[in-house]
Amino acid sequence: MDRHRLSRRTFLRMAAMGASAAVLASCGGQQPAPQPPAATQPTTPPAAGATKPLTFVWSPKAVNNPVFDVARRGAMDKAKELGITVEWIGPESADAQKQAELLDAAIARKVDGMGISCNDPDALKPVIDRAMDSGIPVITWDSDSPDSKRITFYSLDNEAAARKGAEVMVELLKDSPNKTYAILTGVPGAQNLEARIRAFREVADPAGLQWVATDPCYDDIQKGVEVVENRLTANPDLAGYFMAGAWPLFGDINAMPKFQAAARAGMKTVAWDILENELKLLKEGLVHALIGQKFYGWGYDAVGILYDIVVNKKQYPPFVDTGFDLVRTPEEAEVFLKKWETGNWK
Amino acid sequence: MSEDTSVEAKSAPVVTQQPGIIRRILQRPETSIIIVLAVLSGFLSQSSEAFLTSDNLFNILRNNADIAIAALGVTLVIMAGGIDLSIGSTMALSGLVAAIAVSQGGTTAYQLPGYGLPPAVAFALGVLAGTTVGLINGTLVVRLKIAPFIATLGMLGVVRGIVVGLTSGQTVRNFPPEFTNLGQGYVGPVPVPVIFLIVLAILVGLFLSYHVWGTYIYAIGGNETSAALTGLPVERVRILTYALSGTLAGVGGVLVVARLGVSAPTQALGYELFVIAAAVIGGVSLSGGRGTVAGAVLGAILIGVLNNALVLLRVESYWQQAFTGGIILLSALIDRLRQRR
Numbered sequence: 171m172d173r174h175r176l177s178r179r180t181f182l183r184m185a186a187m188g189a190s191a192a193v194l195a196s197c198g199g200q201q202p203a204p205q206p207p208a209a210t211q212p213t214t215p216p217a218a219g220a221t222k223p224l225t226f227v228w229s230p231k232a233v234n235n236p237v238f239d240v241a242r243r244g245a246m247d248k249a250k251e252l253g254i255t256v257e258w259i260g261p262e263s264a265d266a267q268k269q270a271e272l273l274d275a276a277i278a279r280k281v282d283g284m285g286i287s288c289n290d291p292d293a294l295k296p297v298i299d300r301a302m303d304s305g306i307p308v309i310t311w312d313s314d315s316p317d318s319k320r321i322t323f324y325s326l327d328n329e330a331a332a333r334k335g336a337e338v339m340v341e342l343l344k345d346s347p348n349k350t351y352a353i354l355t356g357v358p359g360a361q362n363l364e365a366r367i368r369a370f371r372e373v374a375d376p377a378g379l380q381w382v383a384t385d386p387c388y389d390d391i392q393k394g395v396e397v398v399e400n401r402l403t404a405n406p407d408l409a410g411y412f413m414a415g416a417w418p419l420f421g422d423i424n425a426m427p428k429f430q431a432a433a434r435a436g437m438k439t440v441a442w443d444i445l446e447n448e449l450k451l452l453k454e455g456l457v458h459a460l461i462g463q464k465f466y467g468w469g470y471d472a473v474g475i476l477y478d479i480v481v482n483k484k485q486y487p488p489f490v491d492t493g494f495d496l497v498r499t500p501e502e503a504e505v506f507l508k509k510w511e512t513g514n515w516k
Numbered sequence: 517m518s519e520d521t522s523v524e525a526k527s528a529p530v531v532t533q534q535p536g537i538i539r540r541i542l543q544r545p546e547t548s549i550i551i552v553l554a555v556l557s558g559f560l561s562q563s564s565e566a567f568l569t570s571d572n573l574f575n576i577l578r579n580n581a582d583i584a585i586a587a588l589g590v591t592l593v594i595m596a597g598g599i600d601l602s603i604g605s606t607m608a609l610s611g612l613v614a615a616i617a618v619s620q621g622g623t624t625a626y627q628l629p630g631y632g633l634p635p636a637v638a639f640a641l642g643v644l645a646g647t648t649v650g651l652i653n654g655t656l657v658v659r660l661k662i663a664p665f666i667a668t669l670g671m672l673g674v675v676r677g678i679v680v681g682l683t684s685g686q687t688v689r690n691f692p693p694e695f696t697n698l699g700q701g702y703v704g705p706v707p708v709p710v711i712f713l714i715v716l717a718i719l720v721g722l723f724l725s726y727h728v729w730g731t732y733i734y735a736i737g738g739n740e741t742s743a744a745l746t747g748l749p750v751e752r753v754r755i756l757t758y759a760l761s762g763t764l765a766g767v768g769g770v771l772v773v774a775r776l777g778v779s780a781p782t783q784a785l786g787y788e789l790f791v792i793a794a795a796v797i798g799g800v801s802l803s804g805g806r807g808t809v810a811g812a813v814l815g816a817i818l819i820g821v822l823n824n825a826l827v828l829l830r831v832e833s834y835w836q837q838a839f840t841g842g843i844i845l846l847s848a849l850i851d852r853l854r855q856r857r
Contacts, residue, residue, distance in 0.1 A: 232685075234781035239626055239685045262673075262680050263785055358833040385826075386833040391780055392772055393823075396579040400827035403566045403575065420687065422777020424700045447689075447778075513626065 224282040230260040237465045244469025266293035287312035311472040322486040324472045326494040329369035335440045336373035338459045342438040351410030353384040366414045394418035402428035413441035419448045446510040449503040462495030466515035545799025546811040548851035564828040576820040581709035582768035584816030587794040588720045589764030591812040592757040597737045597804035601668040604787035605675035606649045607769030614642025614770040615688040615779030626686045635695035646766020654758030680781045688779040699775025721809040737804030797847045
């Protein structure tokens with residue numbers, strides 16, 4: 171058998187090329203990200219006589235999610251208006267235990283308040299209760315821990331929004347002889363997603379729509395694309411799709427040729443969130459209704475609520491409904507695309 | 517030890533008795549997974565007429581080409597007695613580097629600007645980012661004597677952290693069609709990522725079978741001390757396996773970004789488990805010295821067929837993980853029973 175030795179030159183060449191890739195990666199990091207416009211009108215003025223600047227900890231489920239970055243910018247804008255400090259502290263990826271550890275450290279530092287999007291209601295309950303017991307007011311936003319001692323929960327009403335989405339789907343399919351639809355979810359058992367699915371089906375199924383399957387994609391874009399394509403392989407004549415999250419719609423629509431073909435053949439899709447790519451798909455007629463959460467408000471409005479609680483001693487009910495945006499027309503999509511383009515969500 | 521069959525077969529100069537063809541087939545590391553795949557495919561083709569179509573089968577291959585390509589690399593590492601837990605993060609970094617290099621610029625206030633480099637250059641830079649991670653892994657394990665599990669677990673965190681830090685959680689998109697064609701295009705009926713997989717599998721297979729360093733990998737994984745005593749360049753071979761693992765993970769990562777048209781900081785999160793599972797259920801021994809390229813590819817295909825089956829058979833979403841885990845365990849069990857024969 172002919173055998174050859176791998177040359178040292180080849181090996182060194184690989185190392186050199188690898189190093190150049192690392193340089194490129196760090197160059198990417200040096201690119202300044204566009205900044206949002208300066209804040210204009212504070213919703214809650216700073217309290218007179220405050221002795222030291224307040225420090226709030228704002229904790230998303232994960233820092234690797236674009237929608238939370240919008241929330242972060244909202245929180246920072248509000249902090250600037252109020253003259254307080256907001257620290258953005260969250261796990262790299264959705265991890266309840268890691269989030270609890272980070273928040274425990276914040277309790278030890280005796281921060282002045284915390285706003286949390288909970289990865290898991292039960293896992294975060296002890297840390298929320300510890301904070302409240304030690305005099306640190308806590309509110310939750312986006313994702314709740316209802317049995318904890320948190321003061322209030324700031325979110326859209328998932329069930330109300332999903333019911334509205336189902337009504338839209340029923341209307342979209344009213345003239346279609348084919349009433350079949352599938353559901354895409356993230357992690358099975360996630361409370362907010364289960365609420366959306368339950369409420370959607372409570373409206374859609376009695377109205378005559380025929381549920382085919384609910385497929386999970388574990389909050390993974392790539393897996394979401396795979397699952398949707400597999401579903402349309404199994405059910406090529408699907409009439410409707412309800413996506414309880416935007417996962418596969420993050421990517422290029424050409425990654426989902428079956429979805430694209432089905433949409434062009436008349437399949438209707440109602441999807442959660444109003445991400446840039448989804449809005450463009452709606453303008454193209456490939457997605458038909460989007461349910462928008464108040465990403466910016468998770469930071470901007472919710473920081474204002476906590477400030478009101480801490481400084482102005484204002485009372486809030488256990489649940490503050492943010493409402494939601496229903497986007498159905500290209501004109502409505504354009505309004506939100508402009509917000510993504512400029513970073514101005516006020 | 518039964519896991520060392522391949523090493524023994526390769527190192528034994530005199531074979532006194534040729535085993536029968538059935539026994540030889542049963543001795544192949546890929547046999548168990550072929551049995552599981554055949555049974556599963558037979559069942560699926562009976563249950564759904566959509567399964568056994570070229571369109572569906574190519575879809576399965578395209579969807580899992582990245583896992584299969586990365587599994588080729590991790591097979592080399594495991595066969596040499598190591599482990600690489602940083603694969604998912606490496607795939608994400610490579611995808612991100614290529615995305616930043618090729619992107620024609622952000623379209624929102626949040627996205628990173630791109631450099632608009634030619635797709636071939638972006639592809640190479642992305643892959644080389646993977647090679648760099650692999651070389652660092654190899655250096656940590658081989659030169660600095662950090663246990664492979666810990667070294668690559670640390671790099672998993674460091675590299676993912678770099679990806680999240682560089683992007684601030686945002687996506688990178690807006691690629692030219694020449695780049696997305698690498699993931700979305702076809703050559704005839706065959707998706708381009710599948711072409712990449714076939715070519716790379718052949719190259720890695722040839723390396724293992726015909727290149728002297730390839731055969732060293734079997735020897736080192738089978739018994740590192742003996743390999744060192746016989747004068748084999750153990751350290752350099754082991755570093756090479758990590759570098760190749762990073763490189764191949766890089767290719768997989770860039771192809772996924774090209775297919776999805778977006779680089780997200782969550783890309784390939786946790787995929788090291790799929791990749792290592794693909795290699796191991798394909799017959800690669802975690803104790804080293806044994807494994808094949810075909811086994812790793814078949815392992816990835818089994819994962820893809822399972823994902824496909826979950827949807828075609830309408831397995832309730834709450835039960836899907838149990839179903840997948842059960843089939844993987846079944847494959848491992850058949851492998852264990854086969855080795856006892």
